[in-house]
Amino acid sequence: MKTINSLFLSLAALFILSACEDDADKYYLSSLTENELIASTNNIVLTEDIAQKNVLSLAWTDRTLAINNPDFKPTNLLKTSIQVALNEDFSGTIVESTETSLSKTYNGAELNIVTNNLGVEANVATKFYFRLKGTTGNNIEPAYSNVEVITITPYELDMRFASMLDQNGTDTGMSLFSVNTDGVYKGFVGVNAWYNFLIKEANGTIWRNDNETGMPFLLTTAGDWKCWFPGVGGCYYITIDTNNKQWNGIQIPTLNVSGDIDATMEFNQTSRKWTATFNANAAGSMTIQISGTGKLYDHTCANPNDNGGYDIDDTKAKDTPMAFSGSSTALNLGETAGDITVNVPQAGECTLSIDLSNPQQWTVSVEEGSAEPEPEPEEGQYLYLPGIGQGSDWTYDHKIEVYYKEEQKYAGIVDVNSQWGSYAMTLFSSGDAWDTSKMYTIANDDSESTAENGTLVNESAKNIPAPAAGLYLFDVSLKELTYKTYAVGNNIYCYYGIEGDNNLYPIATTGTAGEYSGTITLSQDSNWGIKFYIKDDWTGAYGGSNGKLYYNSNEGIPLTAGTYTITVNLIDGTYSASNK
Known part of the structure; x- marks a missing residue:
């Protein structure tokens, strides 16, 4: 059995020269020659039990391009692939994968897929031929490594x-x-x-x-x-x-x-x-x-x-x-x-x-x-704002929700009443885990960040200035390390989603923090669905469906023509629409 540990003791590289000519000077580009491929084993019996375990490793040496003129620096054109076939001369079907490193490891499931794509019978020991293919350009013939023969017994997919x-x-x-x-x-x-x-x-x-x-x-x-x-x-x-x-x-x-x-x-x-x-x-x-x-x-x-x-x-x-x-x-x-x-x-x-x-x-x-209680939310679903609410303890009962997971963007409406006048942000939901890798504040020497907007640092530094007591929309990007807050007044604004009507119609607060209610009348079916905005300048859009609001949603709430009593709770992220 061969091992990767012997790789650097046994690999050798040879070079042949291929001419590359223009009208003035003649340069020579080193092409690729045989470069020994090493396999970690030569016999594998695959089963579903080892599907997620690593079963085969291949490794090879690096190759470089050489130019006879040291002042000429070519771009890296080397493309490396692993080829697998059922015949030693690689005639017939070949399974090929492009590689970007100097080794490749297959787990059982991945290797079993390779055998399946070559059409072999399950539960039968079969010889498979592996080699390395290298190319440096479309006009240069590829070079191949030695061939490794590995007997594999696949299982049925x-x-x-x-x-x-x-x-x-x-x-x-x-x-x-x-x-x-x-x-x-x-x-x-x-x-x-x-x-x-x-x-x-x-x-x-x-x-x-x-x-x-x-x-x-x-x-x-x-x-x-x-x-x-x-x-x-x-x-x-x-x-x-x-x-x-x-x-x-x-x-x-x-x-x-x-x-x-x-x-x-x-x-x-x-x-x-x-x-x-x-x-x-x-x-x-x-x-x-x-x-x-x-x-x-x-x-x-x-x-x-x-x-x-x-x-x-x-x-x-x-x-x-x-x-x-x-x-x-x-x-x-x-x-x-x-x-x-x-x-x-x-x-x-x-x-x-x-x-x-x-x-x-x-x-x-x-x-x-x-019924069993709902499991704890997965890490990253919410961003908690300890210190933003009333009380002597930094409680975790105020949070905003991720709305663009890939960009780590969070938003939500928060009823602010900070006793300390400052707060922090954390991905944890309790004070038992003050891991600074999950905490966001502002830099100790930051004199620019305000309660309205600023720049975050991913550490426990200086607390973020809290806005004055009231209702605010928080919009935070942990990827860009920025935050913004927008005050929410006594009205929010409804866009009817009807073609030709770009008005924003006010809906008044009920007196309960985050809750707004009013009557709207649609003269026709809403083309794009209704949306809510926290300001009459189109700031802070909420769409939704089935009673749930979604910040920055592309989709409005579908309603047909008629008169509706609308109730919205921006903190809970819910709405209701009853037809009169």
Whole structure:
């Protein structure tokens, strides 16, 4: 068995010269010659148990370009690839990957995908040939390393499953299931508004948004665009159709339980469970029905925008009945609710739970007691402002929420009443963890930053000046290390989203901090949905849907023609609209 430790003792590089000529001088560019490739092993048996463990490492030496004139400095044109084939002469199919370092390590799943793409039989030991390919230009023949022969026994890929990746390509733990192994994957996911994602099949194929048209809900394997969800977070039932190269999602705001149990269920995004607490009269079997109405989003919900791209129009989402039938251990999804029998363990307080985390099997059960509390928010969801509120302690009950995760931007409405006249910012939610790497203040010698705006430092330095008591919009960028605050007065302003009407209509405070209420009348359906602004100069936009407000949202709240009583709570990020 060869080891990487012997790499630098055994590698040798030879150079041949290839002429490069112009009308005046003649320069010579060193091309590439054989350069020994080292493998960490020559026999591997792959199993699903070691799918995430490193099983093979390859390494090679550096190569440089040499010019016979030291005053001429070429750009780095070297391109290095690893090639894998089933034949020693590399005839037939080749799997090739571009490399940017001097080594490559495969885990079990990655190596198994390579074997699958070469079409070998599962559970059969097969010889694979690895070599290094180097090129320095289109007019120069590539050079190859020695060939390493590695015997690999692959396992069978389960093409029934596909994984959801985040925008950075990291597995989210959420997977989809293809019942007929036909490239159509379905399942439930829990996501934030505007969540960006990729879908990875078991053979390594990654699906992303079509970047030629930019149309949302269309798929491709080329480019670098991510798919994205609408501006409404929560529970989605999604279908990824790789054959027709499109996907859709049904957003489910609530599920209702009827029959022997009468309850409204709530969704836990982290666990992908719907739960409801109820009081049972007695233990034993009960028959229930579970149903709701979702909103179907697909490519027909796209609207061209002024930037040459597309927005997702909530008003075009189609009402879609969503209901469960089957048994408690094998739920089926459809449009009509069926009778489902559940076992209630005791009289008194119980919790009904629908578990949708396994895309292959959905279940419903009843447990004693109340539902488990929501898990702590993941780090980075909120930015806390200790010292901004009233009280002698620096409490963590004032926070703002991330609205652009990739750029680390946070915003929110805060009722300011700082006893100390200053405050800090932290990604922690309690005073037990004053890790300065998660704390943001202003520099000790900063004389420019004010209560209205300033520059942050990522350390425990000087506290940030607090605004005078009152309601403020905080807009913070941890990436740019800046903050801004905007005073919110006794009115906020509603934009009707009707073509030709660019007025902003005031809605007055109710006297409760952050709450505003008033009547609006739409002469016609809102073209783009209504939005709220904290000032009449278009500062601080809020859109939303399904009772939830979203800062800086592209999507307004869809309303048809009519007169509405509007109530908005900017601190809680909620709204209601009742038609008179």
